[in-house]
Every structure is written in structure tokens, then in C-alpha cells.
Amino acid sequence: MDSVTRPRTLYEKIFDAHVVAEREDGTVLLYIDRHLIHEVTSPQAFEGLDKHGRSVRRPELTLATSDHNVPTSERPQGVKASTYLTREDSRIQVQKLERNVKRHHIPYFGLRSKRQGIVHVIGPELGFTLPGNTIVCGDSHTSTHGAFGALAHGIGTSEVEHVLATQTLVSTKSRNMNVVVRGRLADGVTSKDLMLYIIGSIGTAGGTGSVIEFSGPVIEDLSMESRMSLCNMSIEAGARAGLIAPDEKTISYVKRREMAPRETWDMAEAYWKTLRTDAGAVFDKVVEIDANDVTPTVTWGTSPEQVIPITGVVPAPSDFSDPVKKEGCLQALAYMGLTPGTNVADIAVDKVFIGSCTNARIEDFRAAAQILRGHTIAPNIKLALAVPGSGLVKRAAEDEGIDIIFKRAGFQWREAGCSMCVGLNEDSLAPTERCASTSNRNFESRQGTAGRTHLVSPVVAAATAIKGTLAAPSQVAKSVGPAARLQHVNVDFDVGFSSDSETLSEEDSSSQSSLISTSSEYSGSPSKAKRVWTAVKKHVKEHHDSMNQAYSVYYGQGAGRRSFSGSGSEHSKHAAEQVAQQATNNSRFEDNIKGSVAVIERANIDTDAIFPKQFCTTTQRTGLGHALFSNLRYNPDGSPKPNFVLNRPESRSASILLATGPNFGCGSSREHAVWALQDFGFRCVIAPSFADIFYNNAFKNGLLLAQVNADVVNRIVTESNTGQCIKINLEQQTLRNDQNVVIGRFEIPERRKQELLSGIGEIEASLAFHSQIKLYEELRRQLSPWYEEGVRSQANVRRRQLATGQSDPFADDLKNEALAW
Ligand SMILES: CC(C)[C@@](O)(CC(=O)O)C(=O)O
Ligand code: SF4
Known part of the structure; x- marks a missing residue:
């Protein structure tokens, strides 16, 4: 019960509420609420599933899109991967994803969908990302979703396979780190500048092994979009995840999104409001940042920690006392073709890219458009590229006339995708080309072999496009009178996707009995399980806003969390035997x-x-x-x-x-x-x-x-x-x-x-916990039904549409996609 009474951080609360089982080796099996997949890091995971004849445990909790490989050139109606993707390897990746989602009934927004886009843009915008969730994706920038008070982190392909098969991950607790930001961000200084400044201060390994909770008045003031940009780059600070406690802004952003809960909304909201770090909770490390010190910031080198104010000069190796940093500086200067002492504002660029999961949301395009309005890009700019993060962002921007401002300024206005953030499609840098980019990584050759990247905010990117050299927005004269209509139009995400989920009421006797049977499977005592369940129900009634406590009450009664070879449990013994058998089948690591x-x-x-x-x-x-x-x-x-x-x-x-x-x-x-x-x-x-x-x-x-x-x-x-x-x-x-x-x-x-x-094969070991996973899912349906309400499998959505004959844009979009298979 200690975990309930001790003050806990937000991270600990979310973590604790997702523990399915504790294993003997000190790791836990963590339940995963939401799984995002894309074409690049998923094919080998599905191949692994196939090899072992496994299925996807909860297809509706996974959401798929194609984003990395897709061309951003005009997309004709009814486009097909087979003809639109001209690069063979890219086409094969996308087609493999299409085949896999079809076979496993996973909802997919692909090339034909209006909702297609970068995974980390579409998750939040569709309401798939919810506060208090655990969210993973075979992609390091999953940290983005932490902006919603979700525990979100990137995983490798083996773990993608693990999540598909078990809906869990083997995990350990991270360290708790708190970055507190006080003061005020000046005009023209964005959360991107703030994050570059933070990474410059703590280094790219500063957050290793930790989950960073961002807090303080400046964070509270940030919009959801700005919070996403900030959390997005937590991985560039080495952190396992970034987190911001949900507040009114979070809740109103999520409300009425297509996959957000509706019928269970009030319960969800009440619970989300409990998701904050308790007074007295202890962080392993606290970093204080004064926002007044932050100015428009850019990177000069090949690591996101190599940052400098735009008013500064390129550093020299002698500026660093740490030999590792000195050497890093030398290598970066050579790669970037820069001379120490050069004014940053004198660095001319060849290309400008506004896009990526860091800065391709509506707010980013609005801010850049404010700078670009009435201006044109400098003659030395070979290409200025604006790539919306999703089809919905693109549509929203076009509704506001933002595309016109960009096009008039000389930008190319493209279809959604990762584009020049990683250059897996045609959008990339030629050798030695220099780019001001709103993306997140300035690694060598990231945007194109031997290309040179300066990471910047969207307003710095816009100012740079106009000036031709790295420039602060304040260096660009404000134009008089709008060159195009620019107004904030709220995109209506409420497109009538009403719920058809079977929300299980607390009184639902059938699910209660199934809970008891799963519980008894491993506790060995149906009557005890029933007693425990009754206690939990009573507790839920009294504290319906606290899922953590309800889980803890349940577990506190000794009903769950069997360690892997827990004594007295036939099921656990059986699991242990199975895994031991498996171990002998696997090749031992020679020591x-x-x-x-x-x-x-x-x-x-x-x-x-x-x-x-x-x-x-x-x-x-x-x-x-x-x-x-x-x-x-x-x-x-x-x-x-x-x-x-x-x-x-x-x-x-x-x-x-x-x-x-x-x-x-x-x-x-x-x-x-x-x-x-x-x-x-x-x-x-x-x-x-x-x-x-x-x-x-x-x-x-x-x-x-x-x-x-x-x-x-x-x-x-x-x-x-x-x-x-x-x-x-x-x-x-x-x-x-x-x-x-x-x-x-x-x-x-x-x-x-x-x-x-x-x-030992990890998936086998985790599958042996299937009863515990099932029990956890039953509990979750009872205690936090809002996490189940908005998600549907592709098959379900279409079945419902056929049955009701109703037009449903969300379902239509999914169906559109299916027609392409
Ligand atoms: C899949 C890959 C290209 C990736 O999206 C993966 C990742 O960041 O984990 C990247 O940006 O490097
Ligand atoms: S936009 Fe860039 S960083 Fe983000 S998911 Fe795509 S490739 Fe990775």
C-alpha cells in the first residue's frame, strides 16, 4: 500500500497504474494503451509474428500510417502505393505495411486518407493519444505524446513485435527528472528555442535513464502544439520520455477529437485531473531554467547540444575545456564547413525546411506565415519547403489561407509526410548543401549525404528564408496589411464518429464473472477473487476518479502481481516450466x-x-x-x-x-x-x-x-x-x-x-503471463472505460458502417484506404 500513500511523481503514477505483473528479475510487464506503427520500423516485427504463428493481441489499440517514405508531391485522388511510390524499396515497405494491417485488422491511414500524416502528429490530432496513457511506437520521437501527460517512448522493432503480440512491454522504472522553467519567453522565442537551449545546457546524454517532467509557469503557458515540440525533442536530451501534467488546455484539446471518449468523458476528465506530481514527491534531479535567458537559438554543429543564440558566433575548440567536447567541436566544424568566430547571422543557407514531427502543426505554419506575409524568399535559397505534418493540418492551413502566403513567398506547399527531416523520399540535401530546418536532428548526413543542417524554430526558418542567412524573426520587417487571408479557423474534428463501444458498466455481471474466472486461474481461489473484486468495486464507487488507487486496492489484497515463479500458483509454475523449456531451445550466449x-x-x-x-x-x-x-x-x-x-x-x-x-x-x-x-x-x-x-x-x-x-x-x-x-x-x-x-x-x-x-525469448516469457494480461484488461475496462471507448478495429468500423448505412468520415477514410489494397 506504500505506493498509494507515498507522494509520487506523475511518471510514477502512470507507471504504477500500468503494471500487469512484477517479474522476479525486478522488471515489470507494463500494459501498453496505445501503439503507433509506420512502414519503416514495423516490417521485421510482423515477420517475427508470422514466423511464430502469432496474432496481434489488440489490433484496435494500434494505429498505422505511412509517413517516412511517402512522396510529398501532389497526390492524385485514389492514388496507389504501387504506382505513386517510384523508389522500389520504399514502395515495398509501404505495401508490406498495407498487407500487414489488412491481415491483422489494424486501422490504417495511408496515402488515400485525409488523416494520413506523421505518426506523432496524427496520434494527438485524432484523439488516439490520451492523458494517462502508455504510448509506444518504433520511433524515438514518440516522446512527443508526453505533452498530454502520457508516458510515451520510442522502442525498437523487437519491442514492436512484443507489443503486437502481448500488448505489454518489459520495463523498469526510470529515474525522475524535473526541468522547471520560470520567467517568460520573449516575443519570437518559441518552445523549440527553449528546448534547444535546454539540450545545450544538459547535453544529449543529460536525460539518459530518466523521464523528464517539464513544469513551471512557462510550461503552463505553452499551447499544446508548443508542448508537443518540446516533448518531441526530449529524446535529443537522451531522456526515455518527456512529460507535462495534463491541465485545462490538454483536456480541451482532446475533447471531441475523433477517437477521444464521449460517453465516458466525464469520468475520464475527473481522472485526468488527478494526474499530477504530488507535493513532496522526490525527483532524482531538478534543473531550473530561466526563460528570460532564452533567445532565438540554432545549432551550429552536428549534435543537437551544439547550440548557439542566433546573435552569437561559431565557437572554436579552445572554447571547450572538456576534451570530448573539444574533439566534437573540431569534427563538427570540419563537417559543417564553418570557421570559428563567424557571426551566426552571416551563415548563408541553400534550403529551408518547415516540417517534421517537431514543427509541422497548424500553430507552426501560422507563426511562420506571420513572418512570411508580404515577403519573398532570398535569391540564394534554392528550395523552401513547407510540409504539413498531416492531411488535416494541411486542410486547416489551406482553410486559413496560409498556403497562399507560403506560395507567394516562394515556398513549395506539399503533401504530408516526414520529408526532408530524414530524406527517405525525394526531399533531401545534396552534398555540402546547408539547410535551416525545423526538424530535430542535425546529425551528419541526416537530411542527405554530406548535407549540413541547422536546427531552428519555424519563425527563424521563415526569417532565414527571407534573409538568405540564419536570421531572427525580429530582423524581418513586419509587412503592412495582409497579403492573404490569415485567420484562425478551428478545424472541426467532431465529424460524427459516435461511439459504438460496449462500455462495460460496473454492474455488468458477465464481465464480472469472466474477471473472476481469469483471476482464479492464477490465484487458485475463486472465492478470494470474488471478495477482492467486491472490495475493488466498493472502492471504485467511492473514489471513481482514481484508477491508481483502485488498482492498488486490488493488488494490495494480494490478488495480482504474481512474480514470475510465484509460489503456490499452478499457472506461474506452468509458465516457468514453459520458459525454461524455451531457454533450452534457444542458443545460449557463450559467455x-x-x-x-x-x-x-x-x-x-x-x-x-x-x-x-x-x-x-x-x-x-x-x-x-x-x-x-x-x-x-x-x-x-x-x-x-x-x-x-x-x-x-x-x-x-x-x-x-x-x-x-x-x-x-x-x-x-x-x-x-x-x-x-x-x-x-x-x-x-x-x-x-x-x-x-x-x-x-x-x-x-x-x-x-x-x-x-x-x-x-x-x-x-x-x-x-x-x-x-x-x-x-x-x-x-x-x-x-x-x-x-x-x-x-x-x-x-x-x-x-x-x-x-x-x-530466453522475451515474447514467450511474456505470453506466459496471458492470464495476468487478461485480468488487467478486464480491470481496465471496469476502472477506466474511457481508454477503450474511442478505439475500433478497422473491421469493426466497417461492419458498423455497413450495418447503420450511415456516412462517417472517419470510417470512409479507412474504407478508402482498404480499397487500395
Ligand atoms: C525510422 C527512422 C527514420 C526514425 O524516424 C526513427 C527514430 O527516430 O526512431 C528517425 O527519425 O530516425
Ligand atoms: S518527422 Fe523525422 S523525426 Fe519525426 S518521425 Fe518522421 S523521420 Fe522521424
């Missing part, structure tokens, strides 16, 4: 690795560097070694760069990779990075620290990550310079040289070690 070491002297090696984006269009998980570090390894003509470590003959047989700097694997969630490292022959990566999503992905695939201190890094470098092999003993956590001398120890959490040693 000793011996091999030569390839050394990369860099910090913050991002997954875009490990597995460049142009290869992300694959639907394979094997044979990807050729793409490993491709941009660092090969010249544009395909010839190898002789100085890159993997091209040296002695590296061909290396099975250990050492990164000398911290934060290896930061950025994108693409699990391809792990698959490529393994395919090349690496069995272990050693580094001072790792980014969270990459860490998870590696262990899911049996790639050992060994964390060492600076002394051990130096020792390994010395040994490998003399051609020595390194021996790794996982059991003892030691590193030895050829003479068997221990040259250092490495850190690895016990449970990760056991995971590797046992070789």
Missing part, C-alpha cells in the same frame, strides 16, 4: 568472447552514423553489415575511405568495437544499427556509456554492451594498438589481454547478464 578490437575515437555516435538513413528502407534484418557506418566508411563514389577503422585489414576480423567517447547509439530507435553491427561480425560494443533505446535493442538481439570507465578505455586502446586480442568474460565481467591479464572490468546490470546467459 566468453575473444577477438580483436576496432576503435572509433568519437563521442555521441548516433544511430544515423551507425546505420545511415538511406538503408532504413530495407525490410530485412539480416545481411545489413554492408551499410554499417557507410557514410564514414565509403566515399560518395563507393570507394573505401582508407583511414576509417573498419577499412583497415586488421578490423575485418574484429568482433569487438570500442567507442572511446560516451553516449554510443544516441538518436533514432532504428534497430537496424544493432543488426548491422552483428552482421559485420561484432559481438560486443564497449563504450563509456550508451543511449537507452539502443541499449535495449542490443540486448534484445544478444549483442553485449560493456560499459567501462576512461582508464579501461585507454588500456584497451593501448592493448589493441599492439595487436592484442581482448577476452571478455561475461560471468565475471572482466576484460583480459592475450596474456590472460585482467585489464579492466565492465558494468552490466545483473538482469541483462542473465538475459544473455539464459537466452
Whole structure:
């Protein structure tokens, strides 16, 4: 009961309310309320499901769209992936998604849908994203949804498969971090500037292992769109998730969205209002930010932490005392083609991109249009691209005349998609082209091989387009009189999608009896389950606004949360046996690795560097070694760069990779990075620290990550310079040289070690908890029906439409899509 009475953070409350079961190794099975999928990170997950003959547990809790690969050029009516996507690999990815959603009855907004768009734009805008939810997606920017007080984070493809099969994730509690923002944001300073400033202050690894709750008067003042931009980039600060407590703004944003609850709205609202950090709750770390210090901010380098006010000058390596930052500065200056001391405002750009899941919402286009109105882009701008985040954003902007302002200024006004954020379609940078971009990543070659990215806010992007050089909005004269109609028109999201969910009343006897039967399945005592359930019901009546408490009461009675091999439970024993059997079927991780070491002297090696984006269009998980570090390894003509470590003959047989700097694997969630490292022959990566999503992905695939201190890094470098092999003993956590001398120890959490040693398949292990998952779902239907009300499977929506004969735009849009299959 301690968890109920102790003051808790918002994060802890959401986490606790989603615990399906606690496992013996200290991890928990966390229920996932909402799952978003897209074409790039899902094909291998569906393939995994097929291989094991598994189905999708709750298709209606997953929502799919195609966004990364889709062209943003004009989309004719009735467009089909087979003809519209001219790049073969992209077309195959989209078609595979279409086949998978059809087979599994997953709602899908694809090329024909008005509601198609970037996953992190459509989730909130459709009301799929709700406060208090757990939300995941095979995409690091899932952190965006934290703006709603949802626990939302990116996962790798193995975890996508896990969620599809079990509707849960294996999880551990993160650390609690609080970023408090006081003061006031000046005119022309946006939440994007604020977030760049925060990342500049705490660094790209500043949030590692933590969930950041943003709070303070400045956060309260932000609109929902601005909050989304802020939370979106939490991953760029290394955090597992960003969170903002839901308030009136959140609630009125969600209300009447197409997939939001209606009949159960009042209960939902009452519950959401309880979702805030209790007074006296303890954060592991608190960072105070004064918004008065924030000015329009841009990045000058190749990491989102390399930021500078637009009024500043490009830094020199000597400005940094930390040797890692000094080296990073040197590398970034060379890549970006910049000279220290240059005024940022004198940096001329070639292209301007307003779009991406960070800044492609209606408010972003409104703000940029205010700057662009009556102006035209500078002659040196080769391309100015405006790409709405979704079909609905595009429509809303067009209703307000915003598209006209953009077009008159010389921008191209496109269809929705990820576009030049990642350049998986035709929208990308040519080598050495410089871009002011409202996206979130300035990694090397992110927007195009050898392209140069400056991250900026939408108003800075607009001002830059006009000036031709990086510019603050205040540098652009306000035009007199509107050049086009620009007014705020509220898009009507209330399009008559009435609820047909079977809202289970508390008195629903059939569901109550099914609850009792599932409960008894593992508690071994139907009468006890009944008693417990009666107590819970009573509690719910008294505290109907507190789901956390209701769950806790239930669990407090000892009815749930059996640990994996909990005593006395036949079901648990059976599960344990099943998993033990499974373990013997899996190949055991050999606890000793011996091999030569390839050394990369860099910090913050991002997954875009490990597995460049142009290869992300694959639907394979094997044979990807050729793409490993491709941009660092090969010249544009395909010839190898002789100085890159993997091209040296002695590296061909290396099975250990050492990164000398911290934060290896930061950025994108693409699990391809792990698959490529393994395919090349690496069995272990050693580094001072790792980014969270990459860490998870590696262990899911049996790639050992060994964390060492600076002394051990130096020792390994010395040994490998003399051609020595390194021996790794996982059991003892030691590193030895050829003479068997221990040259250092490495850190690895016990449970990760056991995971590797046992070789247990995680999905099998989680499926063994099916009774607990079922029970949790029953409880949830009773205690928080609003999370079930707005979601429907594709099949259900269409069945209902056929039965009622009623026109329903949401359903029509889904049907439209289905016609293309
Ligand atoms: C799928 C990929 C291209 C991604 O969206 C994935 C991610 O961020 O996790 C990216 O932006 O790098
Ligand atoms: S970061 Fe870019 S590529 Fe990734 S989801 Fe957002 S818009 Fe798409």
C-alpha cells in the first residue's frame, strides 16, 4: 500500500497504474494503451509474428500510417502505393505495411486518407493519444505524446513485435527528472528555442535513464502544439520520455477529437485531473531554467547540444575545456564547413525546411506565415519547403489561407509526410548543401549525404528564408496589411464518429464473472477473487476518479502481481516450466568472447552514423553489415575511405568495437544499427556509456554492451594498438589481454547478464503471463472505460458502417484506404 500513500511523481503514477505483473528479475510487464506503427520500423516485427504463428493481441489499440517514405508531391485522388511510390524499396515497405494491417485488422491511414500524416502528429490530432496513457511506437520521437501527460517512448522493432503480440512491454522504472522553467519567453522565442537551449545546457546524454517532467509557469503557458515540440525533442536530451501534467488546455484539446471518449468523458476528465506530481514527491534531479535567458537559438554543429543564440558566433575548440567536447567541436566544424568566430547571422543557407514531427502543426505554419506575409524568399535559397505534418493540418492551413502566403513567398506547399527531416523520399540535401530546418536532428548526413543542417524554430526558418542567412524573426520587417487571408479557423474534428463501444458498466455481471474466472486461474481461489473484486468495486464507487488507487486496492489484497515463479500458483509454475523449456531451445550466449578490437575515437555516435538513413528502407534484418557506418566508411563514389577503422585489414576480423567517447547509439530507435553491427561480425560494443533505446535493442538481439570507465578505455586502446586480442568474460565481467591479464572490468546490470546467459525469448516469457494480461484488461475496462471507448478495429468500423448505412468520415477514410489494397 506504500505506493498509494507515498507522494509520487506523475511518471510514477502512470507507471504504477500500468503494471500487469512484477517479474522476479525486478522488471515489470507494463500494459501498453496505445501503439503507433509506420512502414519503416514495423516490417521485421510482423515477420517475427508470422514466423511464430502469432496474432496481434489488440489490433484496435494500434494505429498505422505511412509517413517516412511517402512522396510529398501532389497526390492524385485514389492514388496507389504501387504506382505513386517510384523508389522500389520504399514502395515495398509501404505495401508490406498495407498487407500487414489488412491481415491483422489494424486501422490504417495511408496515402488515400485525409488523416494520413506523421505518426506523432496524427496520434494527438485524432484523439488516439490520451492523458494517462502508455504510448509506444518504433520511433524515438514518440516522446512527443508526453505533452498530454502520457508516458510515451520510442522502442525498437523487437519491442514492436512484443507489443503486437502481448500488448505489454518489459520495463523498469526510470529515474525522475524535473526541468522547471520560470520567467517568460520573449516575443519570437518559441518552445523549440527553449528546448534547444535546454539540450545545450544538459547535453544529449543529460536525460539518459530518466523521464523528464517539464513544469513551471512557462510550461503552463505553452499551447499544446508548443508542448508537443518540446516533448518531441526530449529524446535529443537522451531522456526515455518527456512529460507535462495534463491541465485545462490538454483536456480541451482532446475533447471531441475523433477517437477521444464521449460517453465516458466525464469520468475520464475527473481522472485526468488527478494526474499530477504530488507535493513532496522526490525527483532524482531538478534543473531550473530561466526563460528570460532564452533567445532565438540554432545549432551550429552536428549534435543537437551544439547550440548557439542566433546573435552569437561559431565557437572554436579552445572554447571547450572538456576534451570530448573539444574533439566534437573540431569534427563538427570540419563537417559543417564553418570557421570559428563567424557571426551566426552571416551563415548563408541553400534550403529551408518547415516540417517534421517537431514543427509541422497548424500553430507552426501560422507563426511562420506571420513572418512570411508580404515577403519573398532570398535569391540564394534554392528550395523552401513547407510540409504539413498531416492531411488535416494541411486542410486547416489551406482553410486559413496560409498556403497562399507560403506560395507567394516562394515556398513549395506539399503533401504530408516526414520529408526532408530524414530524406527517405525525394526531399533531401545534396552534398555540402546547408539547410535551416525545423526538424530535430542535425546529425551528419541526416537530411542527405554530406548535407549540413541547422536546427531552428519555424519563425527563424521563415526569417532565414527571407534573409538568405540564419536570421531572427525580429530582423524581418513586419509587412503592412495582409497579403492573404490569415485567420484562425478551428478545424472541426467532431465529424460524427459516435461511439459504438460496449462500455462495460460496473454492474455488468458477465464481465464480472469472466474477471473472476481469469483471476482464479492464477490465484487458485475463486472465492478470494470474488471478495477482492467486491472490495475493488466498493472502492471504485467511492473514489471513481482514481484508477491508481483502485488498482492498488486490488493488488494490495494480494490478488495480482504474481512474480514470475510465484509460489503456490499452478499457472506461474506452468509458465516457468514453459520458459525454461524455451531457454533450452534457444542458443545460449557463450559467455566468453575473444577477438580483436576496432576503435572509433568519437563521442555521441548516433544511430544515423551507425546505420545511415538511406538503408532504413530495407525490410530485412539480416545481411545489413554492408551499410554499417557507410557514410564514414565509403566515399560518395563507393570507394573505401582508407583511414576509417573498419577499412583497415586488421578490423575485418574484429568482433569487438570500442567507442572511446560516451553516449554510443544516441538518436533514432532504428534497430537496424544493432543488426548491422552483428552482421559485420561484432559481438560486443564497449563504450563509456550508451543511449537507452539502443541499449535495449542490443540486448534484445544478444549483442553485449560493456560499459567501462576512461582508464579501461585507454588500456584497451593501448592493448589493441599492439595487436592484442581482448577476452571478455561475461560471468565475471572482466576484460583480459592475450596474456590472460585482467585489464579492466565492465558494468552490466545483473538482469541483462542473465538475459544473455539464459537466452530466453522475451515474447514467450511474456505470453506466459496471458492470464495476468487478461485480468488487467478486464480491470481496465471496469476502472477506466474511457481508454477503450474511442478505439475500433478497422473491421469493426466497417461492419458498423455497413450495418447503420450511415456516412462517417472517419470510417470512409479507412474504407478508402482498404480499397487500395
Ligand atoms: C525510422 C527512422 C527514420 C526514425 O524516424 C526513427 C527514430 O527516430 O526512431 C528517425 O527519425 O530516425
Ligand atoms: S523525426 Fe523525422 S523521420 Fe522521424 S518521425 Fe519525426 S518527422 Fe518522421
